[in-house]
Amino acid sequence: MATIKDVAREASVSVATVSRVFNGAAVVREETARRIRDVAATLRYAPHGGARSLITRRTHTLGVLLPDLYGDFFSELIHGIDITARREGYHILVSRSWEGRTEIEEAMRAMKGRVDGLLLMSPDVDAESLRNIPHGLPVVLLCTPAGGASVDSIIIENFRGAKEMVRHLISLGHGRIAIIKGAAGNYDAAERLRGYRAALRDAGLQVDGELEIDGDFTEAGGYAAVVELLARDPRPTAIFAANDSMAIGALSALRETGVRVPQEIAVGGFDDIPLARYMDPPLSSVRVAIADIGALAVEAVLHSINHKNGRGPQRKRVSTELVIRRSTGAPYAERP
Amino acid sequence: MATIKDVAREASVSVATVSRVFNGAAVVREETARRIRDVAATLRYAPHGGARSLITRRTHTLGVLLPDLYGDFFSELIHGIDITARREGYHILVSRSWEGRTEIEEAMRAMKGRVDGLLLMSPDVDAESLRNIPHGLPVVLLCTPAGGASVDSIIIENFRGAKEMVRHLISLGHGRIAIIKGAAGNYDAAERLRGYRAALRDAGLQVDGELEIDGDFTEAGGYAAVVELLARDPRPTAIFAANDSMAIGALSALRETGVRVPQEIAVGGFDDIPLARYMDPPLSSVRVAIADIGALAVEAVLHSINHKNGRGPQRKRVSTELVIRRSTGAPYAERP
């Protein structure tokens, strides 16, 4: 692979001049510049990113560490991150972290020297890991409890959103409302559960452990949860799934067992993934501007990168919006 | 941020020894090693990836260049790539390329020196761009016409899959089968269209341009296409959507206009995304092991990286499988 030296030699100039042509910094005689560009093209020369970042101390890359890459939520999140990052001239280095702290720390070390900042989502893990972030690496936490750690963070207003959805179900007259919980230990899941309970209590309804079914944020989990719920006696008349994927699985299970939605059981989800409106019946959900989370996070980390002086940890919350469709009894269809 | 020199100084050893501890290469006295690790921990030292790769000429990173990051297909593809890459100790640098050749070339240059190999998907673009790949960078093409270029490639058996689906529709007695085409200029889309036409011809049916509606691989596109199709007289009795997202949009439109699926119109998709089985009715589709594409691609590029000697371009095809569910009249439900 051609290096800057090869180009310099072929064009009979010094490496400095070649570098200048490629960085547009200083003035280079037009004729020289053209000659250098020609040589570079025939040699298929492209600057070596690693070497360049070694001295400029900029990689123009953001690390993105997510618990998973699968499904609509992460798809949209990555999309949002990418759009914003790209607009600012940054690339993204995506990685997935499995279980626990060591994995995450290992991933973070691996990113040292290859990224200018880090977007970290790790809703299952305490903030302890953050103590070992290589010093000087700007980090933004996504949907992750920051604990006492002094880092920026972006979280969804899970509590409020869940509460609104459940309040909506109550306002429709439902008294026995079940919840399909999110993954155990997950921060968003815990907050949504908290919102669910708060709404019940506010309405003077009883919080009943029997109506809180375990889930794992997957379609299959939602399906299984409904199978379990239908065995309850008396049955719930409404189900709040802690995310849309589970709600979709739930709808599928209800359909197969011949339970009419929303007449017999109403179903609400969370996230408002693009597909929600294409379900039958279209799924009521709590809209989260997922792409916005990504955009906000990128902006935050870029700010840290460009203004090294800390202004104290910023905590942003992304608000939610109740989207009522037919699965909770909205009468008319929404045209996509 | 701490460097290897800082660690060496604090631990009163040379940088070489520190390096050895972190690479496990040569023997270091246990006591010394421990002291170095302690110092490294308190200094929060992590090796600088860029500097390291400069001399080892390995970044342990794969570049992934996709036309989009949005939706189930790419989500699953990235997931498959990540799983395999990670198993082999590689990270992935994801980027999205918009329109045309210059964008792609620019992205490829940006990856120079930061990746050991490149996974490139660019179904809309001719293979011309590939001429400008920095020399010596192993590349694998995903779902992209390779043309005459001498690179590895992985493609889906679009033609066969589409043909099978349409043949299935024909075998159910359908004579007026419409297709919602994929994005214009897209390779997969073109092949699926070709398969559709071939199946019709093989069955002695007429290929009718009126029944070939433009689409763009999105739900909204599928929805709009159906609106247009329903205006046709006579109506088609079956619709083959070139991917599942469009099929889902199509189902939604049919439902809203009160057309029963599959009794009045049967619908088939392509890709078999996880959601297909959760639709109402569950969507018949052509299963593509999307994650396998990613895995195969990673293996191919890793092979090129580790065995620089070319063995000529490898072309792998990922086969498809017809999955019949109720949207084309399968009588029984499949349990998720």
Place this chain on the structure above:
DNA sequence: CCTATTTATGTAAACGATTACATTCTTGCC
């Protein structure tokens, strides 16, 4: 035609690691 500016180019020192080779320190053996 000579000097003072301005403009274009070259030289060489970083950046943070790895690693071949050189050197020093331990051992074990006679």
Place this chain on the structure above:
DNA sequence: GGCAAGAATGTAATCGTTTACATAAATAGG
């Protein structure tokens, strides 16, 4: 105790860039 062999550590070159500084070339002013 002396010496050879082996183990542990150090020295310095290297990877491909950028960039401050030095130098050479071109231009202007007299």
